[in-house]
Amino acid sequence: MIKVVVTGAAGRMGREVVRAVSRTPGMTVAGAVDLGHNGEDAGSHAGIGPLGVVVRPDLVNVLEETRAEVMVDFTTASAAVQNIRDAIECRVRPVVGTTGIPPEELQELGRLSREKGVGGVIAPNFAIGAVLMMHFAGIAARYLPAAEVIELHHNQKIDAPSGTALKTAEIIAANRGDATSEDGTQVVKLDGARGGTLSDIRIHSIRLPGLVAHQEVIFGGLGQTLSIRHDSISRESFMPGVIMGIKKVMELREIVFGLDKLIF
Ligand code: NAD
Numbered sequence: 001m002i003k004v005v006v007t008g009a010a011g012r013m014g015r016e017v018v019r020a021v022s023r024t025p026g027m028t029v030a031g032a033v034d035l036g037h038n039g040e041d042a043g044s045h046a047g048i049g050p051l052g053v054v055v056r057p058d059l060v061n062v063l064e065e066t067r068a069e070v071m072v073d074f075t076t077a078s079a080a081v082q083n084i085r086d087a088i089e090c091r092v093r094p095v096v097g098t099t100g101i102p103p104e105e106l107q108e109l110g111r112l113s114r115e116k117g118v119g120g121v122i123a124p125n126f127a128i129g130a131v132l133m134m135h136f137a138g139i140a141a142r143y144l145p146a147a148e149v150i151e152l153h154h155n156q157k158i159d160a161p162s163g164t165a166l167k168t169a170e171i172i173a174a175n176r177g178d179a180t181s182e183d184g185t186q187v188v189k190l191d192g193a194r195g196g197t198l199s200d201i202r203i204h205s206i207r208l209p210g211l212v213a214h215q216e217v218i219f220g221g222l223g224q225t226l227s228i229r230h231d232s233i234s235r236e237s238f239m240p241g242v243i244m245g246i247k248k249v250m251e252l253r254e255i256v257f258g259l260d261k262l263i264f
Contacts, residue, residue, distance in 0.1 A: 001026060001027065002026060002027040002028070002069050002070055002246060002247070002250065003027075003028060003031075003067060003068045003069050003070070004021050004029055004030060004031075004069070004070045004071070004072055004246060005029075005031035005032070005033060005059075005062055005063055005066060005068040005070070005071045005092070006018055006021070006029060006031070006032050006033070006042070006072050006074075007034070007059060007071060007072070007074070007075055007079075008033075008034055008074040008075035008076075008079075008098070009032035009033060009034045009037075009045075009046075009055055010032075010034035010036050010037035010040070010042075010045055010055055011034065011074060011075070012235060013074035013097060013235060013238065014032075014034065014074050014075075015045060015046040016235045016238070016239060017072050017074065017239070017242060018032065018042050018043060018045075018046040018048070018051070019046050019047070019048055019239075020236075020239035020242060020243060021072070021243070021246070022043065023048075026247075027070075027243075027246060027247075029042060029043070029051055029053050030053070030066035030067075030068050031056070031062040031063070031065075031068060032053050032054070032055045032056070032062075033055070033056055033057065033058075033059045033062050034055050034057070035057055036055075037055045038054075038056060040054070040055050041053065041054060041055075042054070042055050059071075059083055059086055060086050063086065063087065063090040063092050064090060068090075068092050069093065069250070070092065070093045070094075070095055070246050070249060070250075071083065071084075071087040071092050071093070071094050071095070072096075072097075072242060072245075072246065073087075073094060073095070073097070073098055074096075074097045074098055075098050076098065076100070076158070077098060077099065077100035077102070077159070079098075080096055080098035080101055081101060081105050081109070084096060084109050084122075085112065087118075088109075088112050088113055088116050088118045088120070089116075091116070091118055092118075093118060093119045093120050093249045093252070094121075094122070094249075094255070095121045095242065095246055095249055096120070096122040096123070097123060097126050097238065097242065099159055099162065100158070100159035101122070106122065106257065109122070109255060110254065110255045110257070113254045113255040114253075114254045114255075117253050117254075118253075118254075119249050119252025119253050120249060120252065120254070120255035120256070121245040121248070121249050121252070121255070121256055121259070121261075121262065122255055122256075122258075123241065123245065123257070123259040124162070124163025124164050124166075124167055125163065125164040125167070125213075125238075125259065126238040126239075126242050126259055127213070127230065127232050127237045127238050127241060128240060128241055128259070128263070129230045129232075129237070130164055130213075130215065131241070131258075131259045131260050131263055132230075133168075133215065133217070133228050133229070133230035134164070134167060134171050134260065135171075135260065135264070136228050137168055137171060137172055137228055138171040138172065138174070138175045139175070140217075140219050140228065141171070141172040141173075141175040141176040141219070143221075144219035144220065144221045144226060145176035145177075145180070145181060146181030146182070146219065146220045146221070147176075147181065147201060147219045148195070148203075148204065148217075148218055149161075149165050149168050149169055149172075149201065149202070149203045149204070149215065150204045151164065151165040151203065151204070151205055151206070151214070151215045152206040152207075152208070152211050152213075152214040152215070152216075153205070153206070153211055153212070153213050153214070154208070154209065154211050154212060154213075155207040155208055155211075157207060160205040160207070161196060161203045161204075161205045162205070162213070164215055165205070165215060166198055166203070167258070168215065168217060169198040169199060169201040169203055170198070170199065172199075172201055172217070173198070173199035173201060180200055181200070212231075212232045212233055212235065212237075213231075213232040214229070214230065214231045215229070215230055216228070216229040217229075241259050244259070244262060245262065248262050
């Protein structure tokens, strides 16, 4: 039985993780950590009835008392960095979906995990369909190098653009080599109208109530376009990837970045 501590357990994703882990054979919710809802039962808060696991704020104590094997973190970028450090120091494997962690912090966490020999998974998108979308975008970029990314999320998301959009742009850039796309825009009449740029690839972020997590990558060629689109229509879409991460992290000895590393 894999013992899992969920950090951010009271949040939107954390509650989904509590539900998913508690219904998956071979794993159990051993602890729940959040800054809010302290003293509440994590299962009740997640809408599945009491699990006998109370939400607490003190991560290190929870990791030690529960003898957890895996910590699943969906919190905020600044909180996650310290949580991951604490987990590694306690020899608990982090499986992290929190986005917005700066690249230099990720590098440092990778180094720490190698030094301690503790495995982990940090993935900006745990939806398997989104990983496939990024993979297909990489293939398309070899033949259609002109591309722009449009990502659409619910209006409570605190970072923009999404981690998935940044990763997608990196993949497109790596696959299209030296080819660049021509942009005839000479006058930008409204700041930001052409989006943000990563490696010369435009990323546009849309935030609206009603959305969950969506992305469209549009490639343009001579007389044709190709659109690759993925829609997460509920947060459940991330759970098969998280469960896969919890199972596979048991065999890792350092942090791997991206769910693709576990699939392909
Ligand atoms: P949310 O605001 O609903 O939940 C975050 C929770 O973390 C809150 O309950 C908050 O109290 C808690 N928290 C903050 N600091 C903490 C700390 N130090 N220790 C413990 N808990 C702490 O947010 P959400 O919608 O659940 O998203 C959480 C993160 O997951 C975001 O970074 C989001 O971008 C990311 N996300 C990733 C994926 C993916 O597939 N990788 C999918 C969806 C969301």
